[in-house]
Amino acid sequence: MNDVLSVKDLKKNYGRFEALRGISFEVRDKEIFALIGPNGAGKTTTLRLIATILQPTSGIVKVAGLDIKEDAEKVREIISYLPEEAGVYKNLTGEYYLRFIAALFSGDKKEQEGYLETARGIANLGERLGNKIGTYSKGMTRKLLLARALMTKPKLAILDEPTSGLDVINALEIRNTIREFARTGTSVLLSSHNMLEIEYLSDRVAIIDKGTIHDIGTSDELKAKYDSANLEEVFAEVAR
Amino acid sequence: MRKFFVLVRKEIRELLTPQTIIPLFFTVFLFLFMGQVIGAEGERMSARQSISVLDLDMTTASKAVPAVLEQVNLEVEAYHDTSVDAVIKATKKARGTVVLVLPEGFEKDLAASKLPQIEAYNILSGFSFARLQAGVTGLALASINESLSDKVMTSMVPGTDPQILKNPFKVKEYVIVGDKMAATSLAEVTGFVMAQTTFIPIILFIVIILAATMIATAIATEKENKMLETLLSAPVRRTTLVLAKMFAAGMFALVAAVVYLFSFRYYMESVTGGALSGTGGAAMSQAIRELGLVLNPAGYTLLGVSLFFSILCALVIAVTLGAFAEDVKSVQALITPLMIMILVPYVLAMFLDINTVSPVLRYIVLAIPFSHSFLAAPNLFFGDYRAVLYGIAYEIAFFTVFVYIAGRLFSSDKILTMKLRIRKRPVLK
Structure with missing residues (x-):
């Protein structure tokens, strides 16, 4: 399988603080790859770097062969990023927000309509799309944002804690949507604290702590390697 | 773009x-x-202002004062044979603001060059239009002064225009900006x-x-x-x-x-x-x-x-x-x-x-x-x-x-x- 994302010896310092200490991993085509780790492990920094929002201190990151430093603008055309607990423009309607983002990705009206059609399917908000986002529940908002992130069918979707703070039903719907999209061609890089969710959702997992990736593998491989019943135990073993 | x-x-x-x-x-x-x-309030205030005049002298000179005030567009409420307090009370009731009291012996003192004292009572009910009110008092007193000084000068220097005595020269002011x-x-x-x-x-x-x-x-x-x-x-x-x-x-x-x-x-x-x-x-x-x-x-x-x-x-x-x-x-x-x-x-x-x-x-x-x-x-x-x-x-x-x-x-x-x-x-x- 081809690599959609390739990260080599990626380092990021904030002043004297080393947030990432040279991490390397790849995300393959149509793969769901998860970064798991505690708060402050470097998950969000990694995702922000790949989303071209932050500049790496050193290392090479390529998305579909494009360097995130040299070709940042082209990279932004083929990725989408969903920040953890991202907010919304409360005065805009869901429909207007989706149209706005669609127009940033394409000047072609027909293509924009295609994006919107996809987004409507993912968000599944029906007529509520015509209401202001400020009136949405947390679950509705998250589904709208996920629809925004996936509607352009990006080569790489970067999702930071996609189900954070959601109830079981909403979390399940979002997980199913992510899986469906991965099948149709979008590779997914996500982060989560929720090890059980990661086990269910991801093809491969990287365990990250204190800016270092300790191990990478499928859930089954990691569980077998560390002789653990689930990823939580794997993580406890690795982090020890 | x-x-x-x-x-x-x-x-x-x-x-x-x-x-x-x-x-x-x-x-x-x-x-x-x-x-x-x-x-609207300014217009009301700057419209014809009223003034109360209590004449305690009732002579030719004092009786001429209301007419002088009418000439400068003041509406005069004339009083006589009553007290200052009563006039102030009536003026307050009529929402007036100024009371002038022409004292007894007004004409006699004028004739004797004894500087009669006119009392001016300003009824202050707020500061918003106090300046305008002060203007009414000032206008009234200035117009009485003007009229009386004209009379005094005419009697002292007969045949001479009192205006020439008061303002012996005219001024024409110019402003120059560049050329x-x-x-x-x-x-x-x-x-x-x-x-x-x-x-x-x-x-x-x-x-x-x-x-x-x-x-x-x-x-x-x-x-x-x-x-x-x-x-x-x-x-x-x-x-x-x-x-x-x-x-x-x-x-x-x-x-x-x-x-x-x-x-x-x-x-x-x-x-x-x-x-x-x-x-x-x-x-x-x-x-x-x-x-x-x-x-x-x-x-x-x-x-x-x-x-x-x-x-x-x-x-x-x-x-x-x-x-x-x-x-x-x-x-x-x-x-x-x-x-x-x-x-x-x-x-x-x-x-x-x-x-x-x-x-x-x-x-x-x-x-x-x-x-x-x-x-x-x-x-x-x-x-x-x-x-x-x-x-x-x-x-x-x-x-x-x-x-x-x-x-x-x-x-x-x-x-x-x-x-x-x-x-x-x-x-x-």
């Missing part, structure tokens, strides 16, 4: 909320309402020009603060709610993001400026009772035109350009300051330096002539881009187009440098990691 307009449309839609529109209309309504009320001259007084010219231009810095101040707070709050909100991260990862140039935000806020500021300008002008005209457009105003306008103290279309254009770039300078500073904001609450604190930057030239321009202050202070003031807008109108009146053009060039240079800085800021990590540490140290994630 297409993405720029997509972003501008979104920004305008975000800005045009009841929270921003209602205060705008409320301010306009307030100006119009205040103008109506103060104008132009007009027969008018300096006080009138200054008053007229001030009335025409004084609202420009006030409006500029209000609009700049409004627009700057709006844009800084918008950025702080986007940053706090992580909406900015979505935009930064979208296929849009960072400078396009910055410029679109400023353009939208600038458009809003311009609309607000025009709306405020008209409502404030209406308010001023209501308060001054349309003095500027009256007969005296017409004569004054003629003198002002002769002196060249009017803005021609080129002058208005330059003034507009200077104001526009002032707003843009404020917005680009606000964008930069907004990028430092950790959250919406910290915006007010961050905007304070900008407010001081606007206040300094505004206050100094009111009390000092910037062109004549010490060089150090002058350069400090001129380094603030907004100073050039405050100075543009006076410079244009005196035909100093070069100073205005230099000012605009400085504003453009300032704006360009700050757009570059803001663009760099939005392209770097700093937009997410830089925080003004007002209360606590940030935690890096």
